[in-house]
Amino acid sequence: xxxxxxxxxxxxxxxxxxxxxxxxxxxxxxxxxxxxxxxxxxxxxxxxxxxxxxxxxxxxxxxxxxxxxxxxxxxxxxxxxxxxxxxxxxxxxxxxxxxxxxxxxxxxxxxxxxxxxxxxxxxxxxxxxxxxxxxxxxxxxxxxxxxxxxxxxxxxxxxxxxxxxxxxxxxxxxxxxxxxxxxxxxxxxxxxxxxxxxxxxxxxxxxxxxxxxxxxxxxxxxxxxxxxxxxxxxxxxxxxxxxxxxxxxxxxxxxxxxxxxxx
Amino acid sequence: xxxxxxxxxxxxxxxxxxxxxxxxxxxxxxxxxxxxxxxxxxxxxxxxxxxxxxxxxxxxxxxxxxxxxxxxxxxxxxxxxxxxxxxxxxxxxxxxxxxxxxxxxxxxxxxxxxxxxxxxxxxxxxxxxxxxxxxxxxxxxxxxxxxxxxxxxxxxxxxxxxxxxxxxxxxxxxxxxxxxxxxxxxxxxxxxxxxxxxxxxxxxxxxxxxxxxxxxxxxxxxxxxxxxxxxxxxxx
Numbered sequence: 001x002x003x004x005x006x007x008x009x010x011x012x013x014x015x016x017x018x019x020x021x022x023x024x025x026x027x028x029x030x031x032x033x034x035x036x037x038x039x040x041x042x043x044x045x046x047x048x049x050x051x052x053x054x055x056x057x058x059x060x061x062x063x064x065x066x067x068x069x070x071x072x073x074x075x076x077x078x079x080x081x082x083x084x085x086x087x088x089x090x091x092x093x094x095x096x097x098x099x100x101x102x103x104x105x106x107x108x109x110x111x112x113x114x115x116x117x118x119x120x121x122x123x124x125x126x127x128x129x130x131x132x133x134x135x136x137x138x139x140x141x142x143x144x145x146x147x148x149x150x151x152x153x154x155x156x157x158x159x160x161x162x163x164x165x166x167x168x169x170x171x172x173x174x175x176x177x178x179x180x181x182x183x184x185x186x187x188x189x190x191x192x193x194x195x196x197x198x199x200x201x202x203x204x205x206x207x208x209x210x211x212x213x214x215x216x217x218x219x220x221x222x223x224x225x226x227x228x229x230x231x232x233x234x235x236x237x238x239x240x241x242x243x244x245x246x247x248x249x250x251x252x253x254x255x256x257x258x259x260x261x262x263x
Numbered sequence: 264x265x266x267x268x269x270x271x272x273x274x275x276x277x278x279x280x281x282x283x284x285x286x287x288x289x290x291x292x293x294x295x296x297x298x299x300x301x302x303x304x305x306x307x308x309x310x311x312x313x314x315x316x317x318x319x320x321x322x323x324x325x326x327x328x329x330x331x332x333x334x335x336x337x338x339x340x341x342x343x344x345x346x347x348x349x350x351x352x353x354x355x356x357x358x359x360x361x362x363x364x365x366x367x368x369x370x371x372x373x374x375x376x377x378x379x380x381x382x383x384x385x386x387x388x389x390x391x392x393x394x395x396x397x398x399x400x401x402x403x404x405x406x407x408x409x410x411x412x413x414x415x416x417x418x419x420x421x422x423x424x425x426x427x428x429x430x431x432x433x434x435x436x437x438x439x440x441x442x443x444x445x446x447x448x449x450x451x452x453x454x455x456x457x458x459x460x461x462x463x464x465x466x467x468x469x470x471x472x473x474x475x476x477x478x479x480x481x482x483x484x485x486x487x488x489x490x491x492x493x494x495x496x497x498x499x
Contacts, residue, residue, distance in 0.1 A: 005362050009351075016350045073346035077403075080311050080342070081363050082335040259330070262274075262314040 010095025024103030032111035064144020197222035270319035281466040294453035297463035339409035345400035349389035450487035
């Protein structure tokens, strides 16, 4: 499998860059600090979730875009070899996402383990937070690749768009929903809001975590609606389904664009 | 053998290739000349499958190109600007391309030796000089003993010694019956290495014939002035 060859190389290259180890260390220190200050209960996990929901999309998407730009000559070199574009795409994608996921998961799991959370009753929730982080990494690297390919010649635009998208999804989105609720408060809003929250993978991940922890006070508007509408298990399953869609659609587009692109 | 029929490609509104027709027989050494931006590199990239043409048909050794890739086993390509993954050492790059290609690199040692790359093998590519990178590019293009060599301005960054070595190697390949496609702005190099000339202007083939014929037509002048007068005649 040629994908594996590329993956193996990317892997080596990334770890030689060392910053990926720093990325894991940040999660290690952060998780450790959160547990020390917040106790080993669900509180620490919720704080970790909040940090993860903010950082993982940013780092994954920006690095996804930059990575494509940086690999430009490499892509050209490889495409002049007997190699199909699909293998190359998956090699690049896997070569970036696997190390990023690993450094997050290992970085966060070490303190979670050493403080005994992974063996406590919260183990399931902890694994879910790790798993959602991995899913968000995959989603946002996919989005980053798609943006990088769409603005292959115009790096500033590609990077700019990824930052704007992150800002919107991670920061402005809640405000946007509250604004809608404020303006249209007299109408039945449950279903439209439900639909809107499907459009944001970060929000979906947050809803899943909050449904799992059953902390409705922290759920925000969309989480509360979700909870009321679906109940926690069905709600979680629906949210998971949409997370998978968020993963599949950008990657499917990305492969298509990559297959047709001029290099 | 490379066969191109009515190849069209535009980037946005700008037509880069406007109906290229070419038939390059096996074993022919062809020089491709033309002013900057005439479409030489784009044409080469369509043959490699790096650029997807808007319309037209390309055949390499009887295989029609349609997004397939196995035909590239027969091609060695040396790009105009050789830039490689920065953290990789030369050795790792060679090994990596070998593993991607999955064939034996029978000329590897010979090429490394000829170009004097031995001392560079363990260095990361980012510290290599431009000329040494070109040598790595030449090694990558030739080490698999491909039937077709596509060289895009190969000697641009090479010092005289490396350039001489390189030309000797190309000469040898030519003698062994390889098909060579070479673009260059250095006419003496074209004259030295190839015996067939293609002149491209505005994405169209304006001249395609034996070099000797062109030189004799222009009354014994050098190739350089013959090509220059072609460019002038076309109003460039």
